[in-house]
Amino acid sequence: MPEPLLSVNNLITEFETDEGQVRAVDDISFSVAAGETLGIVGESGCGKSVTALSIMRLLPQPMGQIMGGEIKFQGEDLTRLPLSRMEKIRGNQIGMVFQEPMTALNPVHTIGRQLAEVLLLHKDINKQQALRECVEMLDRVGIPSPDVRLGEYPHQLSGGMRQRVVIAIALACQPSLLIADEPTTALDVTIQAQILELIKDLQKDMGMSVILITHDLGVIAETSQSVIVMYAGKVAEKGSVYDIFDNPSHPYTQGLLASIPRLETEPKSKLSIIEGMVPGLLDLPAGCRFENRCPYARQSCTQFPPPLEAVAEQHQVSCFQWSNIKQELQDSG
Amino acid sequence: MADNQVNGSPILQVRNLKMHFPVKEGIFLRTGKYNKAVDGVSFHIQAGETLGLVGESGCGKSTLGRCVTRLYQPTAGEVIFEGRDITHMSSRILKPYRQDIQMIFQDPMESLNARHTVGDTLQEPFIVQKIGNRASRQKRVKELLEIVGLPARSATRYPFEFSGGQRQRIGIARAIALNPKLIICDEPVSALDVSIQSQILNLLIDLQKEFNLSYLFIAHDLAVVKHISDRIAIMYLGKIVESSNGETVYRETRHPYTQSLISAIPIPDPHHKVNRHVLTGDVPSPIDPPSGCSFHTRCPQVMNECNSREPELIPLANVEGHQVSCHLCS
Numbered sequence: 001m002p003e004p005l006l007s008v009n010n011l012i013t014e015f016e017t018d019e020g021q022v023r024a025v026d027d028i029s030f031s032v033a034a035g036e037t038l039g040i041v042g043e044s045g046c047g048k049s050v051t052a053l054s055i056m057r058l059l060p061q062p063m064g065q066i067m068g069g070e071i072k073f074q075g076e077d078l079t080r081l082p083l084s085r086m087e088k089i090r091g092n093q094i095g096m097v098f099q100e101p102m103t104a105l106n107p108v109h110t111i112g113r114q115l116a117e118v119l120l121l122h123k124d125i126n127k128q129q130a131l132r133e134c135v136e137m138l139d140r141v142g143i144p145s146p147d148v149r150l151g152e153y154p155h156q157l158s159g160g161m162r163q164r165v166v167i168a169i170a171l172a173c174q175p176s177l178l179i180a181d182e183p184t185t186a187l188d189v190t191i192q193a194q195i196l197e198l199i200k201d202l203q204k205d206m207g208m209s210v211i212l213i214t215h216d217l218g219v220i221a222e223t224s225q226s227v228i229v230m231y232a233g234k235v236a237e238k239g240s241v242y243d244i245f246d247n248p249s250h251p252y253t254q255g256l257l258a259s260i261p262r263l264e265t266e267p268k269s270k271l272s273i274i275e276g277m278v279p280g281l282l283d284l285p286a287g288c289r290f291e292n293r294c295p296y297a298r299q300s301c302t303q304f305p306p307p308l309e310a311v312a313e314q315h316q317v318s319c320f321q322w323s324n325i326k327q328e329l330q331d332s333g
Numbered sequence: 334m335a336d337n338q339v340n341g342s343p344i345l346q347v348r349n350l351k352m353h354f355p356v357k358e359g360i361f362l363r364t365g366k367y368n369k370a371v372d373g374v375s376f377h378i379q380a381g382e383t384l385g386l387v388g389e390s391g392c393g394k395s396t397l398g399r400c401v402t403r404l405y406q407p408t409a410g411e412v413i414f415e416g417r418d419i420t421h422m423s424s425r426i427l428k429p430y431r432q433d434i435q436m437i438f439q440d441p442m443e444s445l446n447a448r449h450t451v452g453d454t455l456q457e458p459f460i461v462q463k464i465g466n467r468a469s470r471q472k473r474v475k476e477l478l479e480i481v482g483l484p485a486r487s488a489t490r491y492p493f494e495f496s497g498g499q500r501q502r503i504g505i506a507r508a509i510a511l512n513p514k515l516i517i518c519d520e521p522v523s524a525l526d527v528s529i530q531s532q533i534l535n536l537l538i539d540l541q542k543e544f545n546l547s548y549l550f551i552a553h554d555l556a557v558v559k560h561i562s563d564r565i566a567i568m569y570l571g572k573i574v575e576s577s578n579g580e581t582v583y584r585e586t587r588h589p590y591t592q593s594l595i596s597a598i599p600i601p602d603p604h605h606k607v608n609r610h611v612l613t614g615d616v617p618s619p620i621d622p623p624s625g626c627s628f629h630t631r632c633p634q635v636m637n638e639c640n641s642r643e644p645e646l647i648p649l650a651n652v653e654g655h656q657v658s659c660h661l662c663s
Binding site for chain 1 (some may be wrong): 389390496497498526527528529530531532534535538553554555556557559560561562563579580583593594595596597598599600601602603604605607609611612613615616
């Protein structure tokens with residue numbers, strides 16, 4: 001197998017808060033192959049955004065710190081790089097798209113200036129060339145009359161157009177990895193469809209890898225080849241998109257898939273739910289973090305954190321009971 | 334309420350409702366144009382029924398909800414609640430009706446007063462309407478908390494001590510406090526995580542059965558709306574473009590906008606073949622809506638007459654109550 005583009009090994013990220021040290025990401029590992037899309041799914045506070053910020057080394061300072069593990073990107077360990085070197089990678093080899101395009105863009109600078117900034121920083125070109133590339137880039141992300149738009153400010157654009165600008169900035173230097181953190185959550189469905197289509201097309205053209213972070217299982221199913229399900233700072237399950245959707249093996253993944261209302265479900269039927277709430281990161285249980293909400297929990301689940309076990313090749317789950325659950329589900333039909 | 338079911342007259346009837354906000358321009362802030370947020374909408378809701386209102390941001394669905402509760406004074410049209418026209422009632426005469434029509438908001442953190450305990454917040458409706466005394470109110474607050482699945486001791490706590498889902502439960506408890514007949518739910522689950530969203534939807538469905546509530550359920554997520562609604566109305570630029578029962582809207586979709594809306598929904602199944610007509614462009618501004626059919630600028634099946642003549646919402650023969658506003662169907 002070829003060397004993956006990015007491999008994250010045993011990453012631990014902590015935040016210092018008034019109430020104490022919080023471990024937002026706790027010992028997670030995954031890798032992204034060249035050209036692949038990896039989906040990270042999970043609910044608020046599960047650590048999916050912190051994982052992205054750790055890779056970009058953009059954790060809020062000085063509270064957020066990478067406490068352990070390594071992030072290997074094209075042979076370099078990003079956790080150990082000096083900031084000057086990191087600045088050369090960020091925006092150049094790794095691009096990032098954020099959830100809220102209005103806050104990601106600077107309201108007092110024109111679109112052109114923000115886009116040209118990336119190019120002038122990372123490429124050896126003059127202003128004229130940069131502007132030409134800007135027009136090309138805006139055209140490529142589907143912004144009509146790009147030469148006019150260059151002189152406009154973010155507030156003059158619609159939400160969908162703003163997100164296109166953010167994508168143009170992230171892709172300006174043709175990065176080999178794009179990290180998209182909830183890129184369509186703030187957008188309407190018809191605009192979301194446009195943006196996802198755009199990311200897919202550009203990915204095909206440029207051959208880059210994508211890490212797509214979202215809470216929307218529909219978006220994951222549509223875009224990703226492999227998937228990580230995160231829960232309370234840990235990887236609950238990972239595998240190919242077919243493993244996760246056809247053979248969900250963690251009770252949390254099963255619960256998530258069962259709880260979404262679908263267009264086919266009987267109206268007003270009871271949705272299956274996951275009882276209770278995610279435990280606070282300040283008082284995490286010693287054992288499995290899903291234990292308090294898990295319908296299959298046993299006494300033994302409360303003692304040690306469950307390790308990732310292989311369900312199939314590439315498919316891993318962090319649950320003591322997964323094979324019992326499988327048996328139980330099979331027996332009940 | 335019982336009467337309504339017997340004679341079948343709807344609990345809420347909205348006729349040709351318009352809400353035009355003046356847009357102030359120039360240094361003298363003269364009103365030149367109007368933002369036609371809601372532009373001629375008619376619908377009705379039966380007792381115990383849920384009407385789902387779906388549309389993208391800026392289509393006027395929230396404005397419509399606020400007109401029904403009279404948080405906005407509509408520009409034109411009628412809002413008829415239990416047979417009485419409440420559109421122009423003074424706030425004094427309207428006050429008893431406010432008990433019957435309540436609202437649940439999207440963001441429970443913003444719609445709850447951060448400086449009031451949950452108990453204070455839940456007592457306020459009774460104080461405003463001068464119902465009961467202190468002891469009876471406190472007793473009722475406990476009951477309400479129990480109904481929405483929160484421990485009674487929550488009454489002494491503040492909103493920040495709760496999670497998003499719990500806060501939405503508090504918002505729901507406030508809405509049902511005065512035994513309303515109609516609740517306007519404005520995006521009640523869109524700020525919540527998936528596993529919490531299903532808990533709240535189940536709660537809303539249970540409450541409806543138990544108290545025979547009617548809902549106007551406003552949301553942008555068609556799958557959520559279809560799950561909770563008896564009938565669905567799709568809005569685009571201040572107008573209803575298609576309405577029917579949920580199954581019909583989903584399976585016998587006639588309006589090109591509804592079709593694109595449905596095809597844009599990402600399906601949580603990797604085997605599902607994505608076959609979508611992606612709409613190009615953005616929603617036009619409601620200040621200068623396009624001539625003719627307001628969807629014609631983005632419609633994949635646009636015809637000659639679409640930019641000159643505005644289509645009317647007309648009933649189709651296939652299913653009773655299926656209405657579409659499109660020249661393709663006339």
